Amino acid sequence: MHITIETVRDTLRHGLGHDSFTAGFVKSVIEDPNVPTTCINAKGVLRYNPDFVRMNVKTGVDLFCLTFHEVLHPVFGHFIHPNDEVANIACDAIINSVISNLFAEASGSGALFRRIYPERDLPAILRPDSDLRFSRYGRLYEYLHPRARQQTRLSAGEVIQTLRALMPSTRMDILLLGSHGTAGAKGDGREGIPTATIQGLSRDFLQKLPATSNGAGCWDHLKDLLVEVLNTKKTIRQSLLTGYTTRRKIEGFFDVGQRMRRITSPFPINPSRRDLVLLSAGVWPGFFRNRQPEIVQKPKGIAVFLDVSGSVNDYLPEIIGILSGLRNRIRTVHLFSNTVVDVPFAELCKGQVQTTYGTDFDCIAKTILDNEYERAVVITDGYGGLKEENSAALAKAGSRILTILFADKKECPEFEPLGEVVKLEDVTEE
Numbered sequence: 001m002h003i004t005i006e007t008v009r010d011t012l013r014h015g016l017g018h019d020s021f022t023a024g025f026v027k028s029v030i031e032d033p034n035v036p037t038t039c040i041n042a043k044g045v046l047r048y049n050p051d052f053v054r055m056n057v058k059t060g061v062d063l064f065c066l067t068f069h070e071v072l073h074p075v076f077g078h079f080i081h082p083n084d085e086v087a088n089i090a091c092d093a094i095i096n097s098v099i100s101n102l103f104a105e106a107s108g109s110g111a112l113f114r115r116i117y118p119e120r121d122l123p124a125i126l127r128p129d130s131d132l133r134f135s136r137y138g139r140l141y142e143y144l145h146p147r148a149r150q151q152t153r154l155s156a157g158e159v160i161q162t163l164r165a166l167m168p169s170t171r172m173d174i175l176l177l178g179s180h181g182t183a184g185a186k187g188d189g190r191e192g193i194p195t196a197t198i199q200g201l202s203r204d205f206l207q208k209l210p211a212t213s214n215g216a217g218c219w220d221h222l223k224d225l226l227v228e229v230l231n232t233k234k235t236i237r238q239s240l241l242t243g244y245t246t247r248r249k250i251e252g253f254f255d256v257g258q259r260m261r262r263i264t265s266p267f268p269i270n271p272s273r274r275d276l277v278l279l280s281a282g283v284w285p286g287f288f289r290n291r292q293p294e295i296v297q298k299p300k301g302i303a304v305f306l307d308v309s310g311s312v313n314d315y316l317p318e319i320i321g322i323l324s325g326l327r328n329r330i331r332t333v334h335l336f337s338n339t340v341v342d343v344p345f346a347e348l349c350k351g352q353v354q355t356t357y358g359t360d361f362d363c364i365a366k367t368i369l370d371n372e373y374e375r376a377v378v379i380t381d382g383y384g385g386l387k388e389e390n391s392a393a394l395a396k397a398g399s400r401i402l403t404i405l406f407a408d409k410k411e412c413p414e415f416e417p418l419g420e421v422v423k424l425e426d427v428t429e430e
Contacts, residue, residue, distance in 0.1 A: 015106030061108030307380035359384035382409035
């Protein structure tokens with residue numbers, strides 16, 4: 001089958017809709033014998049191995065399996081780690097299951113996967129219609145390719161942990177579609193796909209899910225798993241801001257945490273030492289005594305310091321935009337010039353600021369140290385001084401500061417030793 005940009009886009013639009021964002025993401029298609037199967041980079045350039053395609057891609061449903069698998073990789077990218085064979089196999093198994101079951105018509109129920117993977121042993125979890133009834137992978141396979149409604153719910157991370165417990169310690173030479181963060185794949189640029197593109201792909205897939213139900217509900221857990229993966233992608237602003245939460249400024253903002261509890265399960269999610277010994281001896285325990293993470297809420301808040309020394313009004317709409325997603329979690333903001341003044345966030349949104357028109361980072365240091373904030377976010381034009389003793393005191397206290405620069409400065413040497421320094425436009429991208 002000859003692959004062109006037109007055939008790829010037509011195939012994706014047939015499976016995902018004529019207004020598909022995903023089809024538009026693919027900008028060009030290049031034949032490349034140096035690529036094992038396929039890969040796609042941040043610019044939407046899809047490369048494919050002509051020998052692999054000639055041997056395996058026979059029809060339009062095969063092409064959908066191949067291209068849709070590859071564009072799903074970026075949204076699973078936060079689970080896939082370089083040189084982690086288990087994570088790569090598990091994520092491919094999830095992706096192939098989603099394509100085969102939730103997009104059955106467009107993919108021919110995973111026709112390509114049935115062609116390139118055998119029916120037995122570990123590679124069989126990467127395809128539908130495998131025979132793993134008496135295999136150690138049998139229960140995990142039944143979860144990925146169910147015949148009846150599943151009561152158990154696993155996250156993508158738990159699927160990886162389950163496979164990690166089941167797989168032999170010796171390396172498995174399994175052909176995987178697409179690039180997987182190996183040394184040879186780093187040059188393809190896939191890691192640089194913008195957040196906005198990842199979100200566009202995610203929205204595309206989520207919008208198509210309601211039409212994929214089979215009525216019996218046996219794939220609902222796969223839908224939940226896919227939604228979980230798509231929704232865990234954070235924007236740059238969310239990642240930065242929530243990474244600088246502090247226990248001290250508790251203003252109704254809760255950060256999700258975990259604690260471990262012991263449960264029994266037919267899946268070896270996080271098995272005990274006894275269970276691992278039995279598995280290594282070839283004995284299936286039946287039910288595993290897992291240490292299961294339990295979601296708990298930890299009260300945290302964000303200590304925000306906003307520079308109101310002069311030029312802030314020109315950038316206030318963008319700054320408020322950064323914080324608006326947390327408007328129910330940030331009640332006050334520390335405004336600073338050469339003193340610190342607390343104002344309700346609602347007042348800031350009205351553009352009401354107080355300033356003495358100077359800039360002094362020492363007042364920030366004093367407030368952070370007095371309130372024992374272990375983390376803080378400083379939004380500033382970058383023009384200000386910090387006494388050496390205050391800088392040393394912040395470092396000694398272990399304070400971490402995210403500095404967001406507006407206006408023309410690109411550096412803030414006063415705060416660089418204490419945390420990340422980014423430009424305002426870097427965190428206003430969606």
